[in-house]
Amino acid sequence: MASKEVRKVEMNNVINFELVSPAAKLVSEAMYLVEIPGDDGAFGVASGHCSLVSSLRAGVVRLHKEQGTSDVREIFIAGGFADVTAQSCTILAEEAIDVKDLNKESLEQYLADLAEDLEMSEGAEDKKRVQAKISLTQAKLNAVSA
Incomplete structure (x- = not known):
């Protein structure tokens, strides 16, 4: 079959x-x-x-x-x-x-929140984790904006 x-x-x-x-x-x-x-x-x-x-x-x-x-x-x-x-x-x-199903405004707000988190993060591992979230959120935002 x-x-x-x-x-x-x-x-x-x-x-x-x-x-x-x-x-x-x-x-x-x-x-x-x-x-x-x-x-x-x-x-x-x-x-x-x-x-x-x-x-x-x-x-x-x-x-x-x-x-x-x-x-x-x-x-x-x-x-x-x-x-x-x-x-x-x-x-x-x-x-x-x-x-x-992605919401541009929500993603923009989350990106702004992550930028604040990055400024306040301490240590290389913490910064790396936040930067990974920023990259992923930016990719989602690019998908919505395309």
Whole structure:
């Protein structure tokens, strides 16, 4: 039965896509194209892609269900890994949230609060922890502003 599913995917020119975070499986459906923020640069995955495993940076995954449409779902991920084969793409994300669910004003306020925390932080480890939160929050803000 699996071979029939694979043939069906190849014939429809789509890949089986899953996006999973520790909190939930956000997506599990067929996609025409998936744009992924790799550590070494963004890349696209479509049916027939060569197999690879890639580490991912914080950024936006863009999901295209059909060729030639402007209907694109955007999901922010806070890093993770992608496992790609010719018929499938699975992303294991540290954190994942639909970009439409991010609130620009809340992120800006949180960023301001983190800047204050950074000024008041003592020790290299504390500063490093706050700077990591600032980087992640800035990446989310960039996703909302794009």
